[in-house]
Amino acid sequence: MVLAFLGLALFVASLTVLFLSMRAVMDIGGYCASGGPYEISATCPGGTGWAVPLSILLGIVAVFVYLLGSIRLPGPRLVLLAWPALFLSLGWNFWAYGLNPPGVEDGLAWSWIICGVLFWAMGGLPLLALLSPAAFRATFWADAPSDSSATVRGSFVAGMPPVRLTRAGRAAVHPGTSPSPAAADPTTPPPPVTEDDVAGALERVARLYAEGALSDDEFRRAKARILGGDDGS
Amino acid sequence: MVPDSSTGWKAAMVVLHAVAIVVGLWAGLWAYSALVS
Numbered sequence: 001m002v003l004a005f006l007g008l009a010l011f012v013a014s015l016t017v018l019f020l021s022m023r024a025v026m027d028i029g030g031y032c033a034s035g036g037p038y039e040i041s042a043t044c045p046g047g048t049g050w051a052v053p054l055s056i057l058l059g060i061v062a063v064f065v066y067l068l069g070s071i072r073l074p075g076p077r078l079v080l081l082a083w084p085a086l087f088l089s090l091g092w093n094f095w096a097y098g099l100n101p102p103g104v105e106d107g108l109a110w111s112w113i114i115c116g117v118l119f120w121a122m123g124g125l126p127l128l129a130l131l132s133p134a135a136f137r138a139t140f141w142a143d144a145p146s147d148s149s150a151t152v153r154g155s156f157v158a159g160m161p162p163v164r165l166t167r168a169g170r171a172a173v174h175p176g177t178s179p180s181p182a183a184a185d186p187t188t189p190p191p192p193v194t195e196d197d198v199a200g201a202l203e204r205v206a207r208l209y210a211e212g213a214l215s216d217d218e219f220r221r222a223k224a225r226i227l228g229g230d231d232g233s
Numbered sequence: 234m235v236p237d238s239s240t241g242w243k244a245a246m247v248v249l250h251a252v253a254i255v256v257g258l259w260a261g262l263w264a265y266s267a268l269v270s
Contacts, residue, residue, distance in 0.1 A: 005253045012256075016261025078250065
């Protein structure tokens, strides 16, 4: 949780510094240089010469820190929004300075407007995927990940539904319930379910739920499946 | 304390994200004003 907090705060801080540094450079015409043996025509304002590359580097590190910190936690999952956040915010700068270039009374800076179009396309087009409800939820939210001993997640991507295990798969997850050869034969009726089986299964599911390995929905479906033979979905 | 999908955890994570964004914005503005002047 601390990593998620630090990663997100560091990313936002890095993007803020990059955003403001970019505007400072654009204020003096859009390019600058600092250091080195050459004669410099436009010196970078303040510390932007190193603030820009440093903020980019820290921003990339922050994304991985946030990913590490949030991958096992329920709640918002904003890592996929880092790309649109970067390109839409910097694209805003290109648009703002392209439409009102500094030092020009009346006119447009088409080179910056073209950059703005490109940046907004790069940042905005991936957001069209959010029109899909599944992608929307996977992007913004994740339930608590289940422990591998209880449920096998369908994907590394947060929010994907858990894989529905086959009989053999359930046996692999729960070694005590390995299928007999007869159980593998679809023509053979399954052995009768005793009350002890049901009670034991309910106890196991309740324990996993209490430990946080199962989400509310997974617990409800598992209980319904045990009691009624239906997963409730 | 084990993360789960209870309402309490969800609310805590939303608050955590909101605070992190605000703190990040403040830190970015502070860093820019302190380092780039």
